[in-house]
Amino acid sequence: MKVVETFSDPYVAHIAQGALQSEGILAEVMNENSVYTGLGAMDQFQVKLVVNDEDYEAARKILAASLSNK
Numbered sequence: 666m667k668v669v670e671t672f673s674d675p676y677v678a679h680i681a682q683g684a685l686q687s688e689g690i691l692a693e694v695m696n697e698n699s700v701y702t703g704l705g706a707m708d709q710f711q712v713k714l715v716v717n718d719e720d721y722e723a724a725r726k727i728l729a730a731s732l733s734n735k
Contacts, residue, residue, distance in 0.1 A: 666693070669724045671711040678712045684731040690720045 669685075671680040675697035686690040695713045716724045 666715045667717045667718055667721045669721060670714045670728055672714065673711060675712050678714050681714055681728055681731070685714075685716065685720075685724050685727055688723075688727050690716055690724050690727070692716050692724065726734045 669692070670681060675694065677696045677718070678697065678733075682692045682694050693715050695715055696710060697730050714728075
């Protein structure tokens with residue numbers, strides 16, 4: 666599994682997850698509750714969107730296209 670993107674807002678992470686899943690790429694949101702601990706945007710506590718290694722490049726392209734439209 667590889668981290669394809671990090672977010673400070675779990676809601677946005679789930680939108681990105683949906684964009685990937687609509688293209689047939691399995692994605693998992695991790696650490697989504699950590700942003701509510703008051704620890705801010707420290708790297709280890711950011712919300713992470715992970716995909717299988719073989720889907721990483723395709724996922725990067727999909728997210729680049731979908732997040733640039735926001």
